[in-house]
Amino acid sequence: MPDHDPRSAHHPRSSVSYDWSGSSLGEPAGWPAPLRVAADLLLNSPLPGLLVWGRETILVFNEAYAALAGLGCGRVPGGSVPSVLPPPLSSAGSALQQAWAGQPGLVAGAALGFRHADGLREHRCDLHLTPLPDGGGGVGGVHFLLAPPAPQPVQAEPEPDNASLRILVVEDNLDSQYLVCEMLKAFGHEADGVAHPDDALKLLGERRYQVLFSDVSLPGMSGVDLARRALTDNPALKVIFASGYGDSLLRHLEFPYLSLQKPYELDQLQDALAKVARQPAQAR
Incomplete structure (x- = not known):
């Protein structure tokens, strides 16, 4: 069942709209000014509050809260001492203690359970606490306000550095070639392997x-010359x-590249793939 929408049945109210003679507070004329102002604001609010x-x-509460609280709520607009703490108070925790010390508080995403004739209903809200x-x-x-x-x-998902790549592995040691290709596939990439530059x-x-x-x-052609032609x-x-x-053959190359020193670690290969994927494309 959907939560009650207090705006659909809201009528302007104030503390003088009710008979308080039977409550613990007595008539509004004898209330402290801060209580009277806060009660008028509360009773005229379309959002549930107490x-x-x-x-x-x-306790003092408005009609929107009474509709939300169901069986756990007394006679509108309150003015009584409850036998059991209402869900907003029991869920406020340290924020309530801070409010009594004069500090406003917020309990974000509070899940409050209210008992109705058809069972327990959960109401999720942000509890705003204001000292009076x-x-x-x-x-x-x-003052407690139960706000939506x-x-x-919404945070954009960061693109993984090693998003799936299509990779050609050129390695004349067939055991090493097979191992590298399998590792790349395990990382989620597509990998083909060849042993000779002509096949590449x-x-x-x-x-x-x-x-x-x-x-x-490589046999017949260096990897550097292969890269130039590619x-x-x-x-x-x-x-x-x-x-x-070492890198003696890689000095002063005219194109961007990364290099790994054999034997290299698995995380070094992953890091190289992440870095090379961020390199800008080489202009013609």
Whole structure:
């Protein structure tokens, strides 16, 4: 069953609209000015609310709260000491203690359970607590407003650094080639492996790869020369080199690349893929 919408049956009210003679508060004419003002604001609010006055916990609540609270609520507009704390008070926790000390408080996303004839109903809201002065420099009560939960800002999901890539692995050691391809597939990438630069050029002409992951030392052609030829046809191709002989062959290259020193760790390969995916495409 949907929660009651207090706006649909709201009529202007104030403290003088009710007979308080039988309540613990007595007639409004004898109330402290802060209580009278707060009660008028509360009773004329379309949102569910209640106020607690005095340490003996005298309650005042509006019609919207009465409709929401159901069987757990006394006669409108209150003015009685409850035998059981209402759900807003029992859910306020430390925020209520802070309000009694003079500090406004907020309990975001409070789940309040109210008992009705058809069973327990849950109402989720933000509890706003406001201290009420007693007219003598202290805190005489606390006002509770049950507001709709504030919408949470929608945060864009960050794009993973290693989003799925189409990778060509060029490695003449077949065991290493197989292992690298399997690791890349385990990371969620597409990977093809070849042992010879000629086979690599053939695949590069047939398919659109995003990353060339090549050993520097290859039969017939270096990985550097292979990358140059590949970039001529596909300037957007990203390049990662693997070398067991240091970076001496990779100095002063005219295109961006990353390199891994053999043997490399699994996380080094993942990091290289994340970095190379962020590199801007090479202009023609």
